[in-house]
Amino acid sequence: MTARISDWRMDHVAKQVNGGxxxxxxxxxxxxxxxxPHSLSAVSRILKLKNRSWDQGLIMVASSIEQLKPFLTGLSDEMRDQLERDWPGPVTYLVPDNGCCPLWIKGTHxxxxxxVSSHPVIQDLCQRLNSPLVSTSANPTGRVAAISPLQVRKNFPAGIDAVVPGTVTDRRSVSEIRDLNTGKVLRTRNSG
Known part of the structure; x- marks a missing residue:
């Protein structure tokens, strides 16, 4: 967790992220x-590492709803209430695009x-960045997601600039994905 990561190290990682x-x-x-999410070249590197097409889109994680505010304009009160009930936590919502999101993040959707993540490393890093962070599972497309830094290094022996220390905090499964418009669950926590 971030309690063991020095401020210097987290500041350094934030500078690295801001630098692409x-x-x-x-x-x-x-x-x-x-x-x-503002670095097209960094997003392109992630897509290449994962062997993933840009049109599938990517998730953005944040430390607060406030950081996602530009993407939430135009939502109904009911939709905002739903987000506030489920965040922070391991639930990803598909939110109607209001024209604010870059194409390289939303894909063809x-x-x-x-x-909004509850994980202390993501909370800390996004606060230092004052910005959301692109988030996708650390595995090549079609392979099982990594649950340890060792598995990350095995999946990607090259191409990653930094591995932030820490551990997963929950059930070792990907986040649930729900459509905010319909409430439909598109991916459960046990799938991936």
Whole structure:
């Protein structure tokens, strides 16, 4: 957890992310790959590492709803209430795109995948960045998601600029994905 990570180290990782780095870090359930959502080159590197198409889109995680505010304008009160009930936590919502999200994040979708994480490493890093972070599981497409830093290194022997110390905090499964418009669960915590 971040209690064991020095401020200097976390500041250094934040500077790396702002400079276009690709990092690996623990989340609630599995290890993730991340970068700044503002860096097309870093997002492209993640997609290449995972052998994933850009049109699938990526998740953005944040430390607070406030950090996601630009992507939440135009939502109904009921939708906002739903987000506030489930966040922070391991639930990703597909939120209708209001035109604010870059194409390289949302892919070909008319929605944006967003989550406010309860994980202390993500909380700390996003606060230092004052920005959301791209988040995708640390595995090549079609392989099992990493649940340890060792598995991250095995999955990606090269191409990651930093591995943030920490551990997963929950059931070792990917986040649930729900459509905010319909309430439909598109991925459960046990799938991946």
């Amino acid at each position: 780095a690709v990092i690996a870090y623990p989340t609630e359930g599995v290890w993730g790959l991340g970068c700044s 008319d929605s944006v995948a967003l989550r």
